[in-house]
Amino acid sequence: MKPNKLIYVAGHRGMVGAAIVRALELKGDGNIITRTSEELDLRDRSSVDAFFELKKPKIVYLAAAKVGGILANTKYPAEFLFDNISITTNVIDAAYKNGVEKLLFLGSSCIYPRLAPQPIPEEALLTGPLEPTNEPYALAKIAGLKLCDAYRKQYGCNFISAMPTNLYGPGDNYHPENSHVLPALIRRFHNAVQNGESEVVCWGSGSPLREFLHVNDLANGLIHLMANYNADGWVNIGTGKDVSIKKLATTIARVVGFSGEIVWDTTMPDGTPRKLLDISKMSKMGWKASIELHSGIESVYKDFVLNEK
Numbered sequence: 250m251k252p253n254k255l256i257y258v259a260g261h262r263g264m265v266g267a268a269i270v271r272a273l274e275l276k277g278d279g280n281i282i283t284r285t286s287e288e289l290d291l292r293d294r295s296s297v298d299a300f301f302e303l304k305k306p307k308i309v310y311l312a313a314a315k316v317g318g319i320l321a322n323t324k325y326p327a328e329f330l331f332d333n334i335s336i337t338t339n340v341i342d343a344a345y346k347n348g349v350e351k352l353l354f355l356g357s358s359c360i361y362p363r364l365a366p367q368p369i370p371e372e373a374l375l376t377g378p379l380e381p382t383n384e385p386y387a388l389a390k391i392a393g394l395k396l397c398d399a400y401r402k403q404y405g406c407n408f409i410s411a412m413p414t415n416l417y418g419p420g421d422n423y424h425p426e427n428s429h430v431l432p433a434l435i436r437r438f439h440n441a442v443q444n445g446e447s448e449v450v451c452w453g454s455g456s457p458l459r460e461f462l463h464v465n466d467l468a469n470g471l472i473h474l475m476a477n478y479n480a481d482g483w484v485n486i487g488t489g490k491d492v493s494i495k496k497l498a499t500t501i502a503r504v505v506g507f508s509g510e511i512v513w514d515t516t517m518p519d520g521t522p523r524k525l526l527d528i529s530k531m532s533k534m535g536w537k538a539s540i541e542l543h544s545g546i547e548s549v550y551k552d553f554v555l556n557e558k
Contacts, residue, residue: 253279253280254279254280254307254308254350255279255280255282255304255305255306255307255308256273256278256279256280256281256282256306256307256308256309256310257281257282257283257304257306257308257309257310258270258273258281258282258283258310258312259284259291259309259310259311259312259313259336259340260311260312260313260314261283261312262285262286263312263313263314263316263420264416264418264419264420264421264422264464265312265355265413265416265464265467265468266283266310266312266313267419267420268418268419268420268464268465268467268468269310269312269468269471269472270283271465271468272465272468272469272471272472273472276472278472279308282304282306284300286313291313291335291336291339291340292332292335292336292339293339294335294339297339297340297343298339298343298346300343301343301344301346301347301349302347305347305348306344306347306349307348307349307350307351308349308350308351308352308475309340309344309349309351309352309353310352310353310355310471310475311336311337311340311341311352311353311354311355311393312355313336313340314333314336314355314386314389314390315328315329315332315333315336315386316386317329317386317427318424318427318428318429319382319383320427321427322382322383322384322385322386323382326384326385327385329385329386329389330385330386330388330389332389333385333386333389333390333393334389334392337354337389337392337393337396338392338396340352341354341393341396341397341400341408344406344408345400345404345406345408349406350407351407351408351409351475352397352406352407352408352409353408353409353410353411353471353474353475354393354394354396354397354408354409354410354411355410355411355413355471356390356391356393356394356410356411356412356413356483357386357387357390357412357413358412358413358414358415358485358487358524358526359380359383359386359387360374360379360383360386360387360390360391360412361373361374361412362374362375362376362377362378362379363377363378363379363380363381363521364377364378364521365377367523367524367525368489368525368526368527368528369485369524369525369526369527370485370527371412371482371483371484371485371527371530374391374394374483375391380521393410394410394483397409397410397481398410398481398482401481402481407479409474409475409478409479409480409483409484410482410483410484411470411471411474411483411484411485411486412483412484412485412486412526413462413467413470413485413486413487414460414461414462414485414486414487414488414524414525414526415429415430415431415459415460415461415462415524416461416462416463416464416467417429417431417432417461417462417463417464417545417546417549418463418464418465418545418549419464419465419549419552420464421464421549421553423435423436423553430459430494430497431461431497431501431546432549432553434451434497434498434501435501435505435546435549435550435553436553437449437451438498438501438502438505438507439505439550439553439554439557441507441509442505442506442507446509447509447510448509448510448511448512449498449502449507449509449510449511449512450512450513450514451494451498451511451512451513451514452513452514452517452518453494453513453514453515453517453518453519453520454495454513454515454519455493455494455495455498455513456493456494456495456519456522457493457494457519457520457521457522457523457524458491458492458493458494458522458523458524458525459491459492459494459497459523459524459525460487460488460489460490460491460492460524460525460526461488461492461497461542461545462486462487462488462538463538463540463545463548463549465540466488466538466539466540467486469536469539470486470531470536470538471486473534473535473536474486474531474534474536477534477535477536478534484530484531484534485526485527485528485530485531486526486528486531487525487526487528487531487538488528488537488538488542489525489526489528489532489537489538490525490542491523491524491525492542495511495513497542498511499511500542500543500546501546501550504543504546504547504550505550
């Protein structure tokens with residue numbers, strides 16, 4: 250991308266959007282423009298149209314979304330479906346009408362079928378039932394993927410999509426109830442150390458396998474995708490490696506400095522036995538993740554301690 254092109258990063262205050270901005274600034278790619286949700290409500294069609302007509306960005310990273318855990322998805326299904334569909338359709342259509350040269354839409358590996366084959370290929374989407382606990386979010390994301398393909402087919406737009414695996418990194422959500430497994434374990438072990446506890450109880454057997462990608466790696470992968478991919482469909486982005494939850498917990502305990510006992514409450518559910526993306530499509534484009542999980546956890550723990558309130 251030429252340095253003089255205006256790049257709009259939607260959702261720049263989120264973990265992914267912030268990482269994209271950092272990566273673009275580091276590479277000196279283009280002039281970056283952002284707007285907070287207070288400055289620009291992406292659910293408001295007229296506001297989005299006015300913004301695109303005024304600013305005329307040439308490159309768009311669509312990382313804005315309403316996100317939350319199982320509890321939030323269950324409690325507010327209408328908001329998760331309506332808000333995310335509104336954000337997606339408003340931005341994609343405004344991008345088309347205002348001559349955006351290239352747009353990248355962010356999907357999520359959680360929208361693949363609950364019992365997808367492992368590793369999960371891109372072709373697995375819509376081949377089976379969705380995970381019920383995040384169905385509203387998943388449906389909106391699937392609509393975005395399909396909308397990019399539809400605009401490419403009907404209008405010739407160079408709109409592409411990426412499907413990242415489980416993410417962690419600076420700006421992650423460490424809420425005791427609503428966070429994902431990696432940040433949740435960081436908080437749990439950190440609190441145990443602070444409170445002098447001798448054991449930490451973790452849910453399930455610890456046997457499920459999960460893949461984790463540092464958000465800085467994702468941002469670099471997205472920039473690589475923008476430079477090298479110009480086709481329909483979507484591209485998985487991950488590490489190609491998974492780790493058991495038990496190994497993850499042991500690693501986090503070591504990083505945090507917890508030396509007590511880790512107890513596994515097997516009365517609690519394990520969830521899907523394995524969740525790993527097939528990243529062969531991305532690998533063929535000459536990109537791979539570079540941040541090893543242990544060092545990645547060390548860096549995010551430092552960030553957590555620094556920002557803990």
